[in-house]
Amino acid sequence: MDRLIFHIDVNSAFLSWEAVYRLHIRGEKRDLRDIPSAVAGDVKKRHGIILARSTPAKKYGIRTGDTIGDALKLCPDLVMVPPHYDLYETSSEAFIEILKEFSPCVEQYSVDEAFCDMTGTAWLHGSAVVAATLIKDKIYNELGFTVNVGVSTNKILAKMASDFKKPNLVHTLFPDEIEKKMWKLPVEELFFVGNATKRKLHNLGIRTIGELARTDLDILRAHFKKHGEVIYSFANGIDMSVVVDEAPPNKGYGNSTTIAFDVDDGSTAKMVLLSLAEKVSTRLRADRVMATVVAISIVDIYFRRQSHQMQLYSPSNITNEIHKASCKLFDQLWDGRPIRQLGIHTSKIVQGNNSKQLNLFDMNRYEKLSKLDLAVDTIREKYGDDSIVRAVFLDGPVYHMSGGVSKDKNRPKYNDGIL
Numbered sequence: 001m002d003r004l005i006f007h008i009d010v011n012s013a014f015l016s017w018e019a020v021y022r023l024h025i026r027g028e029k030r031d032l033r034d035i036p037s038a039v040a041g042d043v044k045k046r047h048g049i050i051l052a053r054s055t056p057a058k059k060y061g062i063r064t065g066d067t068i069g070d071a072l073k074l075c076p077d078l079v080m081v082p083p084h085y086d087l088y089e090t091s092s093e094a095f096i097e098i099l100k101e102f103s104p105c106v107e108q109y110s111v112d113e114a115f116c117d118m119t120g121t122a123w124l125h126g127s128a129v130v131a132a133t134l135i136k137d138k139i140y141n142e143l144g145f146t147v148n149v150g151v152s153t154n155k156i157l158a159k160m161a162s163d164f165k166k167p168n169l170v171h172t173l174f175p176d177e178i179e180k181k182m183w184k185l186p187v188e189e190l191f192f193v194g195n196a197t198k199r200k201l202h203n204l205g206i207r208t209i210g211e212l213a214r215t216d217l218d219i220l221r222a223h224f225k226k227h228g229e230v231i232y233s234f235a236n237g238i239d240m241s242v243v244v245d246e247a248p249p250n251k252g253y254g255n256s257t258t259i260a261f262d263v264d265d266g267s268t269a270k271m272v273l274l275s276l277a278e279k280v281s282t283r284l285r286a287d288r289v290m291a292t293v294v295a296i297s298i299v300d301i302y303f304r305r306q307s308h309q310m311q312l313y314s315p316s317n318i319t320n321e322i323h324k325a326s327c328k329l330f331d332q333l334w335d336g337r338p339i340r341q342l343g344i345h346t347s348k349i350v351q352g353n354n355s356k357q358l359n360l361f362d363m364n365r366y367e368k369l370s371k372l373d374l375a376v377d378t379i380r381e382k383y384g385d386d387s388i389v390r391a392v393f394l395d396g397p398v399y400h401m402s403g404g405v406s407k408d409k410n411r412p413k414y415n416d417g418i419l
Contacts, residue, residue, distance in 0.1 A: 004128055006116040007150040007244060008135065008156035010097060011167035013112030014039045016054035017091040018081055020144040036060060037079040040068050040312035051083055055167065055216035094143055102135055113162075115155055117243040132170040140168065157182075159191055178237045181209025192231055200224070209235050249349070253291065255279045255403025256343025263303055263339040270327050271392060273400035276344040278390075282401075284346065285377055290315035291346030294325040297331060299341035308333040315350045318369045322346070343403075350395045 010016060018039055019032035038053040047066040060075040069280035071078055072142035092111045099106045103116035130151040139147050146168035150161030152175060160182055161173035167179065173181055188198040190209050201221060206212050212220075220228030235241065255276050263269050282292060295309035308329045316322065326344050379388045385401050393400035 002119075003153050004120075004122050004222060005152055005155055006103075006118050006122075006128075006132055006135070007155065007162040008095075008114050008116065009140075009148050009150070009162045010095065010112040011146045011148060012052050012054060013091075014088055014143075015054055016090055016145040018084055019164060020091075021084070024144060032079065032081065035079060036062075036075045036077060037081070038062065038071060039083050040080040041081065046190045054246055070155075077182050081415075091145070095139060097399045098142065099140055100133065101138075102131065105243050105245045107245055108247070115158065115243045119376075129170055129172065136168065136170060149209055154237070154239040155241055155243065156234050158193060160189075163189070168298065168358050175237055179210065182237070183208060183213060183235075185209050187212050190234055192227070192234060197224070197251065198230065199225070204266070208235075210352075249351075250287065250289075251349060252286075252345055252347040253280050253283050253289075253349070254295075254343060254345030255283075256297065256341060256368055257402040258299075258341045258397075259339065261397065263342075264336075266330070266334070268398070269330060269334070269339055271396065271398045272325075272342050272402060273326045273330060273344065274319075274323045274390070275393070275398055275400050276332045276342065277326055278401045280344050280346060281317055281319040281322050281373065282377060282380075284317035284349075285373060287352055288350050290317045291322070292348035292350060293324055293346060294327050294329065295345045295347070296329045296333065297341075297343040297345070298330075300337040301340050302337070303340070306333055306335075308349075309345075311348075315375075318366070319373055339378075 012033070015032055015037065018138055022028040023031060033054050034056065036054060036057040038052045038057055038060075041051065042047050050062060050064055050066045050071050052064060052069065053062050053071075057071075057075060057078060060078075062071045062074050062078070068080065071080075073146040083367065088111060092108075095112075096106060096108055099114055099116055103118055103121055107115040107117075109115060116135075118128065118131060122128045125134055127133040128151050132151050136149050138149055139145065148162045148164070148166050148168070149161070149170045150158040151170065151172045151174075152158040152161055157173045157175070157178070161171040164171040164173075164181070171295060185208065187201050187207055187209055188195075190212070193201070201207070201212065204219070204223065206215060212231065215232070217229065217232050220232050222228075224231070257272065257276060259272060263272065291312070292315045293309055293311050295307055297305060297307040298306075300304045310324060310325060310329055312321070376388055389400045
């Protein structure tokens with residue numbers, strides 16, 4: 001039996017989930033999906049970009065990732081609402097639970113999209129299209145938001161199909177439909193073709209997916225190396241990857257933060273690094289893993305990005321050790337220009353705490369710090385992140401656990417009667 005794969009993609013996820021919440025929970029009258037609207041960051045905190053936009057906003061040319069200033073130039077009456085990440089997490093979980101009612105194998109690809117292996121299952125409902133329509137309608141009827149469902153024999157074709165005309169539609173893209181439905185599309189609409197690849201392909205005279213599919217593979221290898229083989233396969237509808245219902249272990253843990261003010265002194269920068277180390281190390285310990293490599297990144301006020309990394313003496317998930325390594329990297333990297341964004345990233349992850357190589361001089365210190373971190377994690381897990389804070393952050397300009405989703409983004413303050 002041929003494989004049958006569905007790709008389910010929530011239409012304008014963040015904005016749709018916000019719209020449903022405001023309509024059905026807060027009792028608001030206007031549907032954000034019917035007007036030019038967007039979920040956007042906070043300009044005052046320099047997070048001022050468009051995170052999601054409605055279909056009417058899209059018609060004005062507003063794109064995800066645009067700055068708020070640019071979006072308002074295109075549509076001065078654009079209605080903007082703050083992000084609400086705990087709502088998005090809850091909505092995503094409910095979305096995945098419905099998919100599991102239809103398939104024993106569901107792979108969550110991102111917060112708003114998933115693959116379902118429907119091989120041998122779809123026919124219980126009559127046909128693949130009928131099963132896809134049942135999924136689409138059940139999500140809308142029970143959760144209030146719409147999805148697109150792409151149907152094919154592999155993941156890449158199913159994903160391409162779900163990106164066809166939106167919203168709230170089912171599309172098929174079986175191998176015998178590739179030439180008619182996919183090859184006529186601009187090459188940049190192919191999965192894994194970004195702006196840089198698009199420019200190179202255009203320079204080679206390749207402007208559609210069909211032209212890419214018919215290009216000599218040796219030419220693509222010469223210009224793109226391994227990536228050329230990947231996009232050639234995708235253009236021809238070839239994808240051997242399987243739907244995996246268990247997420248692979250993280251290969252790295254990291255967080256970054258855009259600072260609300262320009263940082264021009266090392267002590268404040270190192271305080272920001274400590275707040276990032278708190279967040280990253282907590283995540284490492286929660287997953288019972290340790291990092292061997294620590295890296296930092298700096299974005300200055302001119303948007304110039306630099307990064308530097310080092311290998312630890314032995315793997316660690318201790319906050320103080322991650323911070324110490326980050327400060328050492330910072331001293332080696334920073335050129336004195338005012339800083340806009342800082343980040344910490346860890347890699348070469350190892351499982352458990354047994355990989356920690358102790359030396360005679362560090363043994364007592366490591367045990368004390370490990371117990372201290374464990375106690376802090378326990379308190380924060382029970383009473384919240386703000387239940388215990390390092391004294392250095394009291395009454396200071398830096399939040400003590402930076403990176404990831406901040407409290408105001410998790411639970412925004414709504415002004416009643418105002419969108």
